[in-house]
Amino acid sequence: MTTGAALLERLGDLAGTVRGRLTPDAPMDAITWFRAGGAADLLFQPADEEDLSAFLKGLPLDVPVTVVGIGSNLLVREGGIRGVVVRLSAKGFGSVEAIGANRLRAGAATPDKRVAAAALEAGLGGFHFYHGIPGAIGGALRMNAGANGVETRERVVSVRALDRQGNAHEFSNADMGYAYRHSSAAPDLIFVGAEFEGYPEDREAVKAAMDAVQTHRETVQPIREKTGGSTFKNPEGTSAWKEVDKAGCRGLMIGGAQMSPMHCNFMINTGSATGYDLEFLGETVRARVLENSGIRLEWEIKRIGDFKPGREVQPYLGQLL
Structure with a gap:
C-alpha cells in the first residue's frame, strides 16, 4: 500500500463526508509551473470554505498540512510532500x-x-x-x-x-x-x-496601466517558459538580477535547469529539469553571488517537500563561510 493510500484509509469516515476531491499520491509536477517535483501523499481540493473547515476539524493533528496555490512560485522537491496538500478550487474560492x-x-x-x-x-x-x-x-x-x-x-x-x-x-x-x-x-x-x-x-x-505592465513582462521576462517567476528577492540597494549577472550566472545551466538568458533572476526548466536540478542551480547562484559581491540572496520561490535520498541540496552559503 502506498503512503497516500494508507493515509486515505486512516481518514476513514472523514474521507467519505467531504464534498471536495481527495487524490492519493498526487503528482505535483502536474501542478507546478516548473513541471517538476515529487508526489503529495494526499491532495485535497475542498468544495468551499465549509468543506475545508469540516475536513480540518476532522483531520488528526499529527497529519501535516501544506497549502499550495496555482503553482507559479513553487518548487517541489523530488521526495514529495508528506501529509495533506490543500489546493483551493477555483469554483469554491x-x-x-x-x-x-x-x-x-x-x-x-x-x-x-x-x-x-x-x-x-x-x-x-x-x-x-x-x-x-x-x-x-x-x-x-x-x-x-x-x-x-x-x-x-x-x-x-x-x-x-x-x-x-x-x-x-x-x-x-x-x-x-x-x-x-x-x-x-x-x-x-x-x-x-x-x-x-x-x-x-x-x-x-x-487599461493603459495594465497594458504597460503586460508590455514590460513580454519584453523582459521569459513568460512562455516553464518558470517560477522571480527566483530571488531584491537585496536592499540593488536588484537580484544585477547581482546574478555580475556573478556570471546569466544563462548558467545545471541539468535541465537554467538561469534565463533573457532575465537572469528567472530560473527555467528547459524541458528535463528535476526539482534537484532547479534547487541545485539556485544554491549555486547564491554561492557565486556571495563570493562575488558579499550579498546573501534570499529565495523568493517557495521550496517545499522532502529531498529524495542521495539527492539532497545543501545551502551553499554556509559552505563559503
Whole structure:
C-alpha cells in the first residue's frame, strides 16, 4: 500500500463526508509551473470554505498540512510532500466581486490577473500591478506580492483565514505584519479570501496601466517558459538580477535547469529539469553571488517537500563561510 493510500484509509469516515476531491499520491509536477517535483501523499481540493473547515476539524493533528496555490512560485522537491496538500478550487474560492465604493472581495484561488480585470471593470485604480503577477490571491496575501512599484499591502483591507483546527479568523491589514515579500501571519493559516480597496480612476487610464505592465513582462521576462517567476528577492540597494549577472550566472545551466538568458533572476526548466536540478542551480547562484559581491540572496520561490535520498541540496552559503 502506498503512503497516500494508507493515509486515505486512516481518514476513514472523514474521507467519505467531504464534498471536495481527495487524490492519493498526487503528482505535483502536474501542478507546478516548473513541471517538476515529487508526489503529495494526499491532495485535497475542498468544495468551499465549509468543506475545508469540516475536513480540518476532522483531520488528526499529527497529519501535516501544506497549502499550495496555482503553482507559479513553487518548487517541489523530488521526495514529495508528506501529509495533506490543500489546493483551493477555483469554483469554491475563485470569485471576485465589487462590494461597494472602491472595494473588491476576492477568493484566495482567484488569479491575480482576474482581480486586475475586475478592478478595470469597476473603474478602480491601484490594481494594475496584479495584471503582471502570475499567481493567485492566496499567495499574494501570504508573501505581500508586488510589481511595478505597488504591493499587496497597499490594497488589503481585511483577510479571512482558517487555522489548522478549521476555525475562521478575520485579520486587518495591520494584523498581517506586512514587509517586503513577507507577512507575519502564522504559517498554519489557510487564507480563503480578502477585501481590497482601490480608488476611482478612469477606465482608460486603468487599461493603459495594465497594458504597460503586460508590455514590460513580454519584453523582459521569459513568460512562455516553464518558470517560477522571480527566483530571488531584491537585496536592499540593488536588484537580484544585477547581482546574478555580475556573478556570471546569466544563462548558467545545471541539468535541465537554467538561469534565463533573457532575465537572469528567472530560473527555467528547459524541458528535463528535476526539482534537484532547479534547487541545485539556485544554491549555486547564491554561492557565486556571495563570493562575488558579499550579498546573501534570499529565495523568493517557495521550496517545499522532502529531498529524495542521495539527492539532497545543501545551502551553499554556509559552505563559503
